[in-house]
Amino acid sequence: xxxxxxxxxxxxxxxxxxxxxxxxxxxxxxxxxxxxxxxxxxxxxxxxxxxxxxxxxxxxxxxxxxxxxxxxxxxxxxxxxxxxxxxxxxxxxxxxxxxxxxxxxxxx
Numbered sequence: 001x002x003x004x005x006x007x008x009x010x011x012x013x014x015x016x017x018x019x020x021x022x023x024x025x026x027x028x029x030x031x032x033x034x035x036x037x038x039x040x041x042x043x044x045x046x047x048x049x050x051x052x053x054x055x056x057x058x059x060x061x062x063x064x065x066x067x068x069x070x071x072x073x074x075x076x077x078x079x080x081x082x083x084x085x086x087x088x089x090x091x092x093x094x095x096x097x098x099x100x101x102x103x104x105x106x107x108x
Contacts, residue, residue, distance in 0.1 A: 013055040047089050055083040
């Protein structure tokens with residue numbers, strides 16, 4: 001496994017953790033106004049939590065594989081799972097941005 005990939009996974013995991021902390025996902029309230037989160041906000045927070053969990057599992061499997069404590073199949077499965085979760089979140093993000101752009105283009 002390439003060490004740069006491990007660094008990228010670690011950096012992405014830290015960024016999602018910081019993003020999750022900024023959204024106030026742990027207390028069920030909006031990080032800015034302190035009001036209860038909307039369903040969409042909860043959906044986004046859950047998606048970020050899934051990414052964080054998947055990347056954390058991948059990091060653990062990678063570290064175990066480096067010291068020959070994990071099977072290569074487990075590592076490949078963890079990496080594939082993390083890739084699928086990230087691809088899903090990116091696709092949803094792209095769809096939300098496209099919908100927002102369509103709304104902006106609507107005549108008033």
